[in-house]
Amino acid sequence: MVMNFWEAQKQAKSKTALYVAIFTALTLIAAFFCEWAMRLFAVGSYDNPDLPYVGLGFLGLTFGVAGFNYMNYLQSGGSYVAESVGAQAVNPQTRNPKERQLLNIVEEIALATSLPIPPVYILEAKEVNAFAAGTSPDNAAVTVTRGCLDLLNRDELQGVLAHEFGHIYNRDMTLGMRVAAMVMGFFIVTFIGLRLLEGSSFASRRDEDDQDRRGGNPIAVLAVIFLIAGSVTWFFGSILQAMVSREREYLADASSVQYTRNPLGIANALRKIAGSNTSDMPKNGKPFAHLYFNEHESFWSRLFATHPPIEDRIAAIEGGKYDAAPPLSKT
Amino acid sequence: MTTSLIIILVVIAVIVLWGIGIYNRLVQLRNQVNNAWSQIDVQLQRRYDLIPNLVETVKGYMAYEKETLEAVISARNQAQSARHQIEQSGGPTEGSIKDLAAADTAVRGAVTNIMALAENYPQLRASENMKQLQEELSSTENKVAFARQAYNDNVMLYNTAQQEFPTVLFASTFGHHKVELFQVEDQEVKKAPKISFS
Numbered sequence: 001m002v003m004n005f006w007e008a009q010k011q012a013k014s015k016t017a018l019y020v021a022i023f024t025a026l027t028l029i030a031a032f033f034c035e036w037a038m039r040l041f042a043v044g045s046y047d048n049p050d051l052p053y054v055g056l057g058f059l060g061l062t063f064g065v066a067g068f069n070y071m072n073y074l075q076s077g078g079s080y081v082a083e084s085v086g087a088q089a090v091n092p093q094t095r096n097p098k099e100r101q102l103l104n105i106v107e108e109i110a111l112a113t114s115l116p117i118p119p120v121y122i123l124e125a126k127e128v129n130a131f132a133a134g135t136s137p138d139n140a141a142v143t144v145t146r147g148c149l150d151l152l153n154r155d156e157l158q159g160v161l162a163h164e165f166g167h168i169y170n171r172d173m174t175l176g177m178r179v180a181a182m183v184m185g186f187f188i189v190t191f192i193g194l195r196l197l198e199g200s201s202f203a204s205r206r207d208e209d210d211q212d213r214r215g216g217n218p219i220a221v222l223a224v225i226f227l228i229a230g231s232v233t234w235f236f237g238s239i240l241q242a243m244v245s246r247e248r249e250y251l252a253d254a255s256s257v258q259y260t261r262n263p264l265g266i267a268n269a270l271r272k273i274a275g276s277n278t279s280d281m282p283k284n285g286k287p288f289a290h291l292y293f294n295e296h297e298s299f300w301s302r303l304f305a306t307h308p309p310i311e312d313r314i315a316a317i318e319g320g321k322y323d324a325a326p327p328l329s330k331t
Numbered sequence: 332m333t334t335s336l337i338i339i340l341v342v343i344a345v346i347v348l349w350g351i352g353i354y355n356r357l358v359q360l361r362n363q364v365n366n367a368w369s370q371i372d373v374q375l376q377r378r379y380d381l382i383p384n385l386v387e388t389v390k391g392y393m394a395y396e397k398e399t400l401e402a403v404i405s406a407r408n409q410a411q412s413a414r415h416q417i418e419q420s421g422g423p424t425e426g427s428i429k430d431l432a433a434a435d436t437a438v439r440g441a442v443t444n445i446m447a448l449a450e451n452y453p454q455l456r457a458s459e460n461m462k463q464l465q466e467e468l469s470s471t472e473n474k475v476a477f478a479r480q481a482y483n484d485n486v487m488l489y490n491t492a493q494q495e496f497p498t499v500l501f502a503s504t505f506g507h508h509k510v511e512l513f514q515v516e517d518q519e520v521k522k523a524p525k526i527s528f529s
Contacts (some may be wrong), residue, residue: 100463100466104473105468108474111474111477112477112481114366154469
């Protein structure tokens with residue numbers, strides 16, 4: 001069977017739209033909840049305000065923190081990110097045959113995608129991995145590990161690089177940053193709730209004659225509301241974040257096949273990754289689009305995994321059931 | 332200003348805006364096609380420039396294979412002139428693309444012959460120059476193929492946009508025509524020659 005990559009791309013994009021819609025709905029529902037709960041529980045201190053201050057406060061906090069974070073992310077172009085994990089730029093005039101081949105392959109894929117040729121970096125790690133960084137094709141950079149150069153053949157390396165170009169073309173890094181920034185916003189709301197709670201309980205201990213205990217210290221009520229709303233949105237937001245990430249990985253796989261017209265290249269690269277145990281990527285730097293991640297066995301790990309399981313990816317690329325052994329190939 | 336007059340003006344404005352959108356989109360798509368074509372041109376030029384390198388590298392070892400070497404030079408020259416013709420006429424037409432495709436196929440066939448013959452010369456195979464040349468040739472093949480692929484993808488988008496409704500009503504008025512795909516005649520030769528010295 002042949003992969004219909006146009007169709008696969010359409011599906012991945014519409015699923016992403018769905019998840020983003022759910023994300024937005026989640027945020028709005030949480031804001032409503034905050035407003036409603038505040039009116040219900042802070043009786044006496046928060047009756048019929050002119051504006052839904054608490055709800056707006058929740059939204060303002062979330063988007064404010066998200067915006068601030070996002071601005072920070074935007075500062076770093078792809079090269080900055082690559083260098084910050086310790087990757088080294090490849091000299092465009094290199095005479096090393098393997099590096100020369102790497103540069104050639106990057107140029108080939110840039111032609112296939114009609115994108116500018118990004119700077120290429122090598123990370124000295126033995127595992128097979130790669131990532132693309134940058135917020136637009138103009139400031140993007142591509143990094144591969146030494147493991148890629150040592151273990152993959154030309155077709156497989158080409159498939160991996162085409163996958164990364166897919167991330168660049170589809171602006172996946174930008175999408176990932178936006179979602180991550182919103183999740184950070186939710187986290188901050190939770191954090192503020194916690195701090196407020198600590199602050200208010202400290203205060204109420206000193207206040208002996210607190211008359212309307214039932215209406216409660218409005219700050220404490222607000223704190224609990226933010227704590228609940230924040231942690232719930234943070235939890236579900238993180239799950240949605242992972243779902244979006246996985247969908248974009250399928251999209252990048254389909255894009256890779258579109259550019260190379262060679263599903264076998266990337267499928268075999270994934271097989272090699274599946275069969276290996278090496279894992280020595282540097283820990284710093286989460287907002288990258290990695291080609292792969294370890295497979296996850298437990299339910300919770302699956303929920304938060306940024307990549308789909310490798311067998312599912314191979315099956316999607318080859319358009320059928322997963323087969324551990326590669327079909328007879330010409331290389 | 333009566334209501335019906337306002338409505339008519341609004342409708343006209345919408346149609347005009349829509350028309351502008353269609354016009355601009357067609358222009359964009361056509362420019363992408365032209366750009367993709369010049370990419371093919373650049374890569375073909377690189378490939379034809381590599382041929383003399385290839386001949387120089389193997390000449391010392393394959394002195395007796397004169398015919399094969401001459402064949403590749405003449406195929407290359409023919410392809411170059413086909414390319415120049417398109418350049419001078421300002422763009423590919425149905426006829427000139429076919430000529431170029433045929434000439435290019437001949438070049439590729441001639442190069443394959445040389446590489447196949449080179450298998451018989453172990454000293455040549457082992458030389459660093461030859462290995463580098465092999466990678467460059469292989470990469471150039473890929474680049475031509477990808478440039479052609481990108482061109483064909485862009486041509487498909489352009490042609491489809493012209494044929495869809497309602498753009499089809501305006502396309503030829505705005506000066507757009509169907510563009511030819513860069514097709515290779517022989518299905519077998521479509522694949523880049525997979526030669527390796529391993």
